[in-house]
Amino acid sequence: MVSYQLVIDCAAPERMARFWAGALRYTVEPPPDGFDTWWDYWRSLGVPEEELGKGDGSDSIVDPEGYGPRIWFQQVPEGKVVKNRFHLDVKVGGKREDVPLETRKARVDAEAERLVQVGASIVRVLSQPGVDHYAVAMVDPEGNEFDVV
Incomplete structure (x- = not known):
């Protein structure tokens, strides 16, 4: 079996996650059980503080029905400069x-x-x-x- 997630590069992951959750009728993915925020989860794995960014780390969305792929909004330093290669x-x-x-x-x-x-x-x-x-x-x-x- 093959599984996949869609990764979208962006400047503001939490904003993009909220927008696309509303657009696709997805939900913002909650942090794993036992953690109040995604940052708490990543800290528990040893991710350095300077790599975490701002907000609470809510940077992924999931289909509440379980059919569509998980979508992760990855923060990148560069902005979009040309037309998307797919949409x-x-x-x-x-x-x-x-x-x-x-x-x-x-x-x-x-x-x-x-x-x-x-x-x-x-x-x-x-x-x-x-x-x-x-x-x-x-x-x-x-x-x-x-x-x-």
């Missing part, structure tokens, strides 16, 4: 064969607006007349691209 699609519209385009558009627009309220920004609408596709290109609080489809 997430947040799927809320429904399948073409089951849901009419106008309904999918309404669902996508509603989710995009919800994400704007929690810190995302709209880049552009991805739609062409006569094409049965609708999406909204967005960026998270640190400028990482993703689409709502």
Whole structure:
């Protein structure tokens, strides 16, 4: 069996964890049993204080249903400077064969607006007349691209 986690480089892990937990309907991963914070856990393993950073170390999120991967937000010193080489699609519209385009558009627009309220920004609408596709290109609080489809 293969398991994996998605790792996203960022400047502010706790902020990104909160944003993406809300965006994906995940939860911020609690520290292991017996520890009040992630920093307490890492200290117990001998991680030096200067490597811990600020906040309480809540830098990962998990799918409460247990289906999606764990996502860890890794603090890095450099900022994002170019377009992502891959991105997430947040799927809320429904399948073409089951849901009419106008309904999918309404669902996508509603989710995009919800994400704007929690810190995302709209880049552009991805739609062409006569094409049965609708999406909204967005960026998270640190400028990482993703689409709502």
